[in-house]
Amino acid sequence: VLCLKVIKCKAKDTFLKVHKYFLFSGDKVIPVFLSQCRECHFCKSPKTNQCVKAWTEVIMDIMCPIDSRFSCKGKKILQFSGLGTFTEYTVVRQINLAKIHPDAPLDKVCLIGCGICTGYGSAVNTAKVEEGSTCAVFGLGAVGLAAVMGCKAAGAKRIIAVDTNPEKFEKAKIFGATDFVNPKDHSKPIHEVLVEMTNGGVDFSLECVGNASVMESALHSTVKAWGVSVIVGYTLVQSFTARPVDLISGRTWKGALFGGFKAKDGVMEMVKRYMEKKLMVDEFITHNMDLCQIMETWFGLVLTVPDWCVMTFQVKQ
Numbered sequence: 001v002l003c004l005k006v007i008k009c010k011a012k013d014t015f016l017k018v019h020k021y022f023l024f025s026g027d028k029v030i031p032v033f034l035s036q037c038r039e040c041h042f043c044k045s046p047k048t049n050q051c052v053k054a055w056t057e058v059i060m061d062i063m064c065p066i067d068s069r070f071s072c073k074g075k076k077i078l079q080f081s082g083l084g085t086f087t088e089y090t091v092v093r094q095i096n097l098a099k100i101h102p103d104a105p106l107d108k109v110c111l112i113g114c115g116i117c118t119g120y121g122s123a124v125n126t127a128k129v130e131e132g133s134t135c136a137v138f139g140l141g142a143v144g145l146a147a148v149m150g151c152k153a154a155g156a157k158r159i160i161a162v163d164t165n166p167e168k169f170e171k172a173k174i175f176g177a178t179d180f181v182n183p184k185d186h187s188k189p190i191h192e193v194l195v196e197m198t199n200g201g202v203d204f205s206l207e208c209v210g211n212a213s214v215m216e217s218a219l220h221s222t223v224k225a226w227g228v229s230v231i232v233g234y235t236l237v238q239s240f241t242a243r244p245v246d247l248i249s250g251r252t253w254k255g256a257l258f259g260g261f262k263a264k265d266g267v268m269e270m271v272k273r274y275m276e277k278k279l280m281v282d283e284f285i286t287h288n289m290d291l292c293q294i295m296e297t298w299f300g301l302v303l304t305v306p307d308w309c310v311m312t313f314q315v316k317q
């Protein structure tokens, strides 16, 4: 995900029609994979952050809209998530651009355009974590850490961080985790461990891995009478199972894309919170690199603790 400045605005007639959301050259924006056209029935509903004009509605399985604007030597190149941001320049629809505070540091707030909103919003908007509650967050990648932060912001008194890599626990503590569980330290299923730890199950659980069996564990970790489990991790290739009685007893199993935040409004609001020092962002960043280091960065991220690297693209004016 990238932050950028608007360098050219075409289609002035369109912009006049949506004058309130006008973008000017030099505006700072964050591209978001979800769109917010503000005109469709999804955008007009406060119940969802979906937009009928989103690429996700069109062709989700190849993570790319059909109308990619990129080509190389005559061959069409897929534009990842409808954005294609591993580039110095890109062309995206204005409904995918969230205009942000002019003083926002782009090398920091770029993280708000995906993982931070996804994790944080899943706790605050989707799970609707309550004050004094007990939460469990499965998976402590960037999204999981943001979910921990969201649980804390919502007033959770106990936040159990679950991950098979104990190196991540120290960082989770910074974001508000109070208890740490490594499934590898236990011989019994992890949901049984959590149910025992909490005398019946957690109030809220958030699955931030994208693994179907972890989703099932997260559901079964919640208290059967009112537990809420949110699927945050993304996967297309697996299915999961649950018995009707798991839900009939009172649990809720739900999911959210982008933490339930409307693409433009959510990003603008989260950047504002960061500027007001109400949201941690800097704490996520462990490396800063430039585009020519992309391969080592990528393999580094895959092979070690998934810390976050901000990549800077030098644009020749």
Ligand SMILES: [Zn+2]
Binding pocket: 035, 036, 037, 038, 039, 040, 041, 042, 043, 050, 051, 052, 053
């Ligand atoms: Zn819309």
